[in-house]
Amino acid sequence: MYLTPEQEAMLKGEYGWSTAKAMEIIVKVGESLGAENLVKIVHAHISGVSFSNIGEHGTRFIRDFYEKGGRARVYTTINPGCVDYSGLQSIIDNSLINAQKDIDNALVKMGFNPVFTCIPYWYRPPSPGEHLAWGESSAVIFANTFYGGYTNREGGPIALAAAITGYTYNAGLHLSENRRATVLVTTAPDIDRQVIGAVGLWIGDNIREITVIPFAKHLTFPELKILLASMAASGSHAMSVVPGLTPRGTYIEEIEEKIVVEKNDIDKYIGDEYPRGSLVLGYVGCPHTTLMELMEVARLLERYGSPRKGRLLLTIPVEYTERYRLLINRLKSKGVEIAAGTCPVVSRLRRKYDVVVTNSGKAAFYLRKIHGLKVRITGLREVIESVYA
């Protein structure tokens, strides 16, 4: 691989241990993917920061980089950790706060922005063609598909290494010729947009190639976020193409195969009906809610009093608690539980629920697998109704 004199010096240790180690990781991964050189990035997003997911060894790995001098060389944001920073809820177990603090302190002192959200594009929307090194699979696919940014699905350690060096390997989706969509996916007319998360899980599970998904043009921004996130959870999709939405010039469309998603394909992803009287955890916010979703939830809650069949949990970026305080207070007054800077996928729950009802395919995928919970996918309105009606 060709390295510039600066990159060579980094690798040799002239910038300290952390930079050298970070460069070594990037070069090794790059070489194995056939990269000929490195590419300068403008934004790194660090995933793998939740103590409940990475444990003591992951914590040690990150702290080593901080203690041995690693510092951000580019604008860098941080994914959610395993504790709630708002104090506005009672669903998520905050007992790991000290362990999480060790990780957070190292990240913040390295100069990374403590946004603790999986929607880093809310802070800095990428421009078409910009090179990024993002972890967080849902953010990666959103950056490539909606914004036309260029990023691979970087594993957590690569995103960290890229933040410290300012570079990543020039392979995969950093090269225009690899941004080639070959499978056209359409949905049967009787598939409801409420279960778009289940459609995403089916696509992730059954298709390997980069897809063209014209039906997604009719989705709202939050629905698109949910669809793409679920494709990236059950599969390894890093981008998709929505004609008319994905910035032109950031992809090549050469259809070789057409696939129709049928209604009975997605049944198993939606999950079973649950009996009346079940204790329900309604969940919205995977990936983290946008302002539009918060407003929509508040609007839907207007006709209801307090929760009747369980609890409703929303997860949001930390900054919303200040920025949208009036809206948050309104939601709180309806008994909504609001967790900031975390989510149930990367944390532990304080108690068991009979069923989780959510609009998120990604949440369904991981809550079933990590926490062994029963999950039912449905639309936003139905999630609210499952708890309040």
Add this chain to the structure above:
Amino acid sequence: MKPVVDGDCEGEVVLVDQYMSFLGEVDPVRGIVKTEKEEISVEGKILVFKGSRGSTVGSYVIYAMKQYGRSPLCMLVKEVEPILIAGCVIAEIPLLVVEEYDDFAGTLKNKNHRYVRYTRGSGILYAW
């Protein structure tokens, strides 16, 4: 076959013929892969699977398996992506791409082959 993270690879095979998300489908503390049907121990084995999917946290789960002493000895896959490679790089677990994966997995199943051997740099994978 093509070495991605090169290294010796010899031992008993365990075939998990699917893509998997190391976050959620692997328990690093116990060294177990959780499929829809069963739990499979991969500790000290040669893990054969299609490749990674899902969470970008997967790299750290691979690293944790190694640190807990519960990792597979090496991994043989159909395709690689950065999440998997990064995990194997930092955990120092050999990772090999088997280009004719489907034939290879079929052979393991049909002929009931249970062991493989690959020597670093040799380019040849033996199964018996």
